[in-house]
Amino acid sequence: MRVTGYRIIPTVLDWGRRIGDVNGVMPGDETASSIVLLDTDTDLVGVAVGQGSLIDTVFPAVEGEDPRSVNALYDRMLAWSFKAGNAGAVFGAIGTIDLALWDIKAKAAGEPLWRLLGGRDRTVRGYASGLDAGLDDDQLHSLYSGFAQAGFTAAKLKGGRNVADDLRRLEVVRDALGVDHPVLAIDSNESWNVKQAVRYVTALERSVDLAWVEEPVRRWDAEGLATVSRQVCAAVATGENLTGIDQYLPLITGRAVDLVQAGGGWGITHFLRVASLAAGHNLPVSPVGFFGHLAPAAAAVPNHALTEVQGFSLPAGVTADWDVDDGRIILGSTPGNGLSFDESAARPPAISGTPAPEGPHVRPADAGLRMTLHG
Incomplete structure (x- = not known):
């Protein structure tokens, strides 16, 4: 072949x-x-x-x-x-x-694929992640109520601008999940500096039990991430934007990461190598970004914690041999990675000009420079 x-x-x-x-x-x-x-x-x-x-x-x-x-x-x-x-x-x-x-x-x-990779159990535990910074409180509650109906009891909120807003929105998510002790996390997407991260998370932790805080400072800042990890109760998660296991070494050996993440778009082999490196240091691993990319591999590693589930939609033309229920991804038995594609059902994106100057993939000018807590 x-x-x-x-x-x-x-x-x-x-x-x-x-x-x-x-x-x-x-x-x-x-x-x-x-x-x-x-x-x-x-x-x-x-x-x-x-x-x-x-x-x-x-x-x-x-x-x-x-x-x-x-x-x-x-x-x-x-x-x-x-x-x-x-x-x-x-x-x-x-x-x-x-x-x-x-x-x-x-x-x-x-x-x-999950069986080829050595998985025994086809179910992969997930957490809800709404990529939700653009939603108002009613939309936020509706979104996470939908996740709750699918059995999710863990959720990650996008935040980092305003303490009062984040506390209120975390309460909205907690109410929507409808369980006594949900797993709650917050993702600041590298928007803080070290001192601000410690102050911000500490302020949140006075009211909310956070399981982890994601990318509180720059992804490569081993010393800064380690400082945050030592000074807050929440675990520090990072790794989704790291490319190659060599970039993980200073974070792992410097005790700068508590939950090792791997980006879904970087492939199965990358994830397996990151998971092995993390397991060698007694650290859990978590795939980020979900279209079923890494769920088969997550089922096969011993240190998988939670896989990010960003919703229940797939790109137009794509179907998948899996279900989401009880807060888990239930992988199917079709040979391969579970994805199939009907080109006739694809829908080309609208033609656009140059990329927008603002958006989640553009770092704001004041990111990492703000010294005060908002709210």
Whole structure:
């Protein structure tokens, strides 16, 4: 079996709400999405939702290769791009191809990916994550009530601008979940400096039992993250934006992270390596970003804590062999990663000009520079 080519099909994901965080909010309910199909000289096609750009820069590393040699091909893609650097969008392209390769490998074996990877239990515990900075209190309550109906008792709120607002919104989420002791977390998306993070989280913890605070300071600031971890009760979570296990080493060895995260778009192989590194230091691991990317791998590692579930929608044209119930992702038995794609049902995103100057992917000018608590 050999990899022969790839196709990138643009489509959209309708969230049913405006998504955003402390850095900004998307202008509408839909975001662009890319479906990457990896072709072989057989009838097997690998399906991945991920990074469509820069696939061409790393595809030559897998072209003509046996797709079942996933681990070796992952390192070959890293080696292929090492001079220019394999972070950012290049790492996303590598991760997307990796997802498709694992899909082919599991299909070739006639097994669902979670079983091929060694999983025993097809259920993966999740937490609700509404990407909810753009919602008012009524919308927030409605969103998390929907998560509660699916059995979720853990939730992560986007926050970091105003203590009083965050306390009120955490209470809204707690009420919506409808259980006595929900697991609550807050994600500031790297918007604080160290002193502000400690003061802010301490202020929240006077009223709320926070399980973790996510990315309180910059993702690479091992000393700063360690300081926050020592001075607040909540665990410190980070890692979703780190590319390559080498970036985790100073955080883990410096005791700067309590909940090790891995981005869903970076691929199965990356997650497995991060999970192994974390397990070697007795730390839990948590996948971030959910279209089913990492749930099969999460089912196969011993230190999985919770997987982020951002909603119940999939990109137009994509269907999945899994259910979400009892606060868990229940993986199916179809060979492969569980994703299938009907190109005729794809819906290309509306044509737009240059990227918006504001939004969750643009760092505000005052991020990390604010010295006071708001509210």
